[in-house]
Amino acid sequence: MAEELSEGKSISDVLIVGGGTAGWMTAAALANVFSKTHCRIRLVESDQIGTVGVGEATIPVVLKFNQMLGIDEDDFLRSTQGTFKLGIQFVNWGSLGNRYIHPFGSYGTPMGSLSFYHYWLKYHREGKSRDIGEFSIAVQAALNGKFMRPANMPNSPLSQIAYAYHFDAGLYAQYLRSFSEKKGVERIEGEIVDVAIRPDDGFIESVNLKNGEKLSADLYIDCTGFRGLLIEQALNTGFIDWSHYLPCDRAVTVPSKNIGPPDSFTRATAHTAGWQWRIPLQHRTGNGHVYSSKYMRDEEAKDILLKNIEGDTLAEPKFIQFKTGMRQKFWNKNCVAIGLSSGFLEPLESTSIHLIQSSIAKLLALFPTADFVQPVIDKYNQIMCSEFIGVRDFIILHYKATDRSDSAFWNYCRHMDIPQNLADKIELYKSSGRLFRDNNELFDEISLIAVMHGQGIRAQRYHPMVDDINEIEFDRLMKEIKSVIDHSAQAMPRHGDFIAKHCAAKFV
Ligand code: FAD
Numbered sequence: 018m019a020e021e022l023s024e025g026k027s028i029s030d031v032l033i034v035g036g037g038t039a040g041w042m043t044a045a046a047l048a049n050v051f052s053k054t055h056c057r058i059r060l061v062e063s064d065q066i067g068t069v070g071v072g073e074a075t076i077p078v079v080l081k082f083n084q085m086l087g088i089d090e091d092d093f094l095r096s097t098q099g100t101f102k103l104g105i106q107f108v109n110w111g112s113l114g115n116r117y118i119h120p121f122g123s124y125g126t127p128m129g130s131l132s133f134y135h136y137w138l139k140y141h142r143e144g145k146s147r148d149i150g151e152f153s154i155a156v157q158a159a160l161n162g163k164f165m166r167p168a169n170m171p172n173s174p175l176s177q178i179a180y181a182y183h184f185d186a187g188l189y190a191q192y193l194r195s196f197s198e199k200k201g202v203e204r205i206e207g208e209i210v211d212v213a214i215r216p217d218d219g220f221i222e223s224v225n226l227k228n229g230e231k232l233s234a235d236l237y238i239d240c241t242g243f244r245g246l247l248i249e250q251a252l253n254t255g256f257i258d259w260s261h262y263l264p265c266d267r268a269v270t271v272p273s274k275n276i277g278p279p280d281s282f283t284r285a286t287a288h289t290a291g292w293q294w295r296i297p298l299q300h301r302t303g304n305g306h307v308y309s310s311k312y313m314r315d316e317e318a319k320d321i322l323l324k325n326i327e328g329d330t331l332a333e334p335k336f337i338q339f340k341t342g343m344r345q346k347f348w349n350k351n352c353v354a355i356g357l358s359s360g361f362l363e364p365l366e367s368t369s370i371h372l373i374q375s376s377i378a379k380l381l382a383l384f385p386t387a388d389f390v391q392p393v394i395d396k397y398n399q400i401m402c403s404e405f406i407g408v409r410d411f412i413i414l415h416y417k418a419t420d421r422s423d424s425a426f427w428n429y430c431r432h433m434d435i436p437q438n439l440a441d442k443i444e445l446y447k448s449s450g451r452l453f454r455d456n457n458e459l460f461d462e463i464s465l466i467a468v469m470h471g472q473g474i475r476a477q478r479y480h481p482m483v484d485d486i487n488e489i490e491f492d493r494l495m496k497e498i499k500s501v502i503d504h505s506a507q508a509m510p511r512h513g514d515f516i517a518k519h520c521a522a523k524f525v
Contacts, residue, residue: 049085059202073184073186094522101515106118165178208226239353263409
């Protein structure tokens, strides 16, 4: 006997609340997959309130988001004053004077059944290489001011180039808004003053605007930023505070004039109670100093920022407060929080926009029916929780792996207890030179070795199978790999020239 399918009614009305990066990314993605007749998508935002105005560095998965939307890359970069990013340069993290790049893409070349880093660990122990970045096309290109897209040359390091973007956050939201509106998203301007809850089940019934208008939908996406207007203020979902592990809670930001062609990497320079970013765009450089208010006053943080900027500033410094952590639930009843409303880890590895993208992908995979069956909600919460934790642990590693003892802040970070999973990873690497990526975590062994070795953690052993290669052959191979990478990086165009040729924005 055929079983009867008990299908839930489809969601036919989605209201996205908030029009920052999270809101417009969500709107663009939903509008791209749902036809207007199947599901109405509206976005409400308030120009009076505005957006957080930061979030300009990304990681390579963002390319998939643009590809999914069918966005032309050159047009996108032209419209957002964008540049290319090959990784992040960390300065003064492991110790004062220490400098390394956490690159995108891989190291070396596949050798036998082991990842390249195992061979490099032996080479390093033999005193033949100080920095694994010598074997990364991204690092060598970044240090030489070069960039190109991956070439169709299967055996060349040029085929392995992986990259992300830097872009102007405001222009990015505008770009996605225009994309979304063309796909049928309705934008509503208005300030929400109240959220009505259904008395019987605690679901959101409507959001109510200052002008008296009531907006009702089946599904609400809370993209209201740190306020968490729906997920927290209306539904009291709760927040898990991670400031013990990630003690920075403020940023002061300021744009500056470019003093030369843009670098193809983000720079993160550690200071005495936090760190400073430098994000090169076509029309300006974005700068910000992220710090812990427990260890540094606002005025001092601002002075440090201004002292460490290369070009003239273009605006008054702006302060932003935040708390690191995540919501107890990302999806509660008929509300899904995406973006800063769902949690914030801090911008060190440029992961927030990725987490928005990932939330959208999971929401689409687990898109509910109008009866909101609980297992779907639970699965979403479980996946997003483990993603946040994976990213959190990787960021904590940067603070923990330090010899700095020049300030109370670094003394705290060096001695703080860390999540057991991260402590185990560090111990495994130290004792055996092995690195593993758990549960499909965002950051793999390439990222782990970049940061661990880059910040001074040393492996005492390497994989025994590495010794299977004949010593002379091993030496010859390593030298050849390095030489091919060096030559390939030299052959690449300059980053500024590449932009000028393919995606130069209008001068502003
Ligand atoms: P917001 O930009 O704050 O948008 C909130 C929206 O909600 C606005 O449109 C607002 O008008 C609307 N709203 C709020 N209340 C109401 C109301 N009552 N009525 C109507 N509308 C309302 N991420 C990265 O990936 N890379 C980075 O380099 C990076 N750097 C960062 C640096 C700092 C210092 C910080 C704090 C964050 C950084 N991020 C970064 C994170 C990134 O900025 C955010 O993930 C991204 O901008 C998304 O923000 P949002 O859309 O969630 O919130």
